[in-house]
Amino acid sequence: MKKLKIKDVIMIALLSALYMILYMLSMVLITPLGPFGHSIGSGLCALLTGSIFFFISRKIGKFGQFTIMQAIVMLLFGIMGAGYLPWFITSMIGSLIADFIGSRNNRTSVFIIALASGVFHVGQALGAIIPSMFFMESYRSEWISRGQTPEAMDEMIKYTSGIMGVIATIIVFALSVAGVYLGYAILRKHLDKKDVVMA
Amino acid sequence: MKVLKVNPVVLIIINIIAPSMYVFLNGKYLQVFLLIFAGALLALMGRFKSLIAMLAVYFSMMAIYTVTVGSDKFKFIALFFIVLVQSVPCLSLASILVRKYNSAQLLSALETIHIPRVLVIAITITLKYIPTFKREFSYILESMRLRGISFTWKHPIKSFQYFIVPQLFRCAALAEEVTAAGYVKGIDVPTKRTSFFEEKIRILDIAVLFVFVIGLAGGFLWKQI
Numbered sequence A: 001m002k003k004l005k006i007k008d009v010i011m012i013a014l015l016s017a018l019y020m021i022l023y024m025l026s027m028v029l030i031t032p033l034g035p036f037g038h039s040i041g042s043g044l045c046a047l048l049t050g051s052i053f054f055f056i057s058r059k060i061g062k063f064g065q066f067t068i069m070q071a072i073v074m075l076l077f078g079i080m081g082a083g084y085l086p087w088f089i090t091s092m093i094g095s096l097i098a099d100f101i102g103s104r105n106n107r108t109s110v111f112i113i114a115l116a117s118g119v120f121h122v123g124q125a126l127g128a129i130i131p132s133m134f135f136m137e138s139y140r141s142e143w144i145s146r147g148q149t150p151e152a153m154d155e156m157i158k159y160t161s162g163i164m165g166v167i168a169t170i171i172v173f174a175l176s177v178a179g180v181y182l183g184y185a186i187l188r189k190h191l192d193k194k195d196v197v198m199a
Numbered sequence B: 001m002k003v004l005k006v007n008p009v010v011l012i013i014i015n016i017i018a019p020s021m022y023v024f025l026n027g028k029y030l031q032v033f034l035l036i037f038a039g040a041l042l043a044l045m046g047r048f049k050s051l052i053a054m055l056a057v058y059f060s061m062m063a064i065y066t067v068t069v070g071s072d073k074f075k076f077i078a079l080f081f082i083v084l085v086q087s088v089p090c091l092s093l094a095s096i097l098v099r100k101y102n103s104a105q106l107l108s109a110l111e112t113i114h115i116p117r118v119l120v121i122a123i124t125i126t127l128k129y130i131p132t133f134k135r136e137f138s139y140i141l142e143s144m145r146l147r148g149i150s151f152t153w154k155h156p157i158k159s160f161q162y163f164i165v166p167q168l169f170r171c172a173a174l175a176e177e178v179t180a181a182g183y184v185k186g187i188d189v190p191t192k193r194t195s196f197f198e199e200k201i202r203i204l205d206i207a208v209l210f211v212f213v214i215g216l217a218g219g220f221l222w223k224q225i
Helices: A006-039 A043-057 A063-078 A086-104 A110-134 A136-145 A151-159 A162-187 B006-022 B026-043 B050-069 B075-085 B088-099 B103-111 B117-147 B156-184 B204-224
Strands: none
Touching: A006 A043, A006 A063, A006 A110, A006 A136, A006 A151, A006 A162, A006 B075, A006 B117, A006 B156, A043 A063, A043 A110, A043 A162, A043 B156, A063 A110, A063 B006, A063 B088, A086 B088, A110 A136, A110 A151, A110 A162, A136 A151, A136 B006, A151 A162, A151 B103, A162 B075, A162 B156, B006 B026, B006 B088, B006 B103, B006 B204, B026 B050, B026 B088, B026 B204, B050 B075, B075 B204, B088 B117, B117 B156
């Protein structure tokens, strides 16, 4: 397994900046859908950033690429005052699994990259789903303390717990897979033939 | 008037600790405390434009919240802003990290907290690249204008492609340039890095952290009362 070089880390850092911007854009776009939109927000982000995933996999393709990207994103959200511990934990676990799935080399098939992106973003989505399923009271009281109304939190919990939580997870995963295929469709004519041959 | 110079690490510590305190403290208290604390810090650091911007954004968001929270149709806007508004003080402090300190200062400061160098470099680059995004986007728009191409909602995928492809390849080209510049400055040398900007934790930094901790302790007392 090849190790990440300084150049790879710098490219991941620059692409993480682009990822952050698209993440924030997706949060704004999903707002009209209310609590349900919030529960699948990382799915919309994945749809927009699938091309970044495909690009990273083709240009770097080394173990640790997704974990470093997630760590940067989480640290920056932390620095911006938007950190949330369960979200950090599930996201980091998701990105590590994504690395195990899709970071063997830079010729990984599009389907495997799509799976990795799915796991990566499901990890982010579980940051809201797991607390509302298993630690509902503390999750509810923390966000009420952060300014949400009790009614809005009940609505949010409705969409992130039980069967709706499972549906939200599936939607996030499906959007992530679609995002990578969209990225592939956009980038295939821009990358070298050897870069897309494994698709 | 002499302005306060705060170690960037202190700002990072404050921003990481502050949001996690919502679990333990009264949300309203913490929000008001952070607004006052960030405002005072910005004023002492001589960042008056940032202070005015922070207050303007905060009160605008609160006004939108107040107007929309009563309406069933626009309640989603209120709920979006009430979560966003709590990040305004922290975002203002984070903006200082990007605007006030250069990359060398940030690297030097972050290395004092002993996180892996790879992560230090990555965070510094990401922090410094985000503000340049607007300029990069204007370059893309200019190139598109010269080619007679424009964004259109009729073809969302094509329009998205016009935006994302140049950005991705620009990142790849920039990575080459930044790596070359980094190698020249010995970024890969395994020994401890020295810097013209020695960002050590000083008494003033400890005083800032002390005031922050006192404020949080006040929140615990507030909750007891």
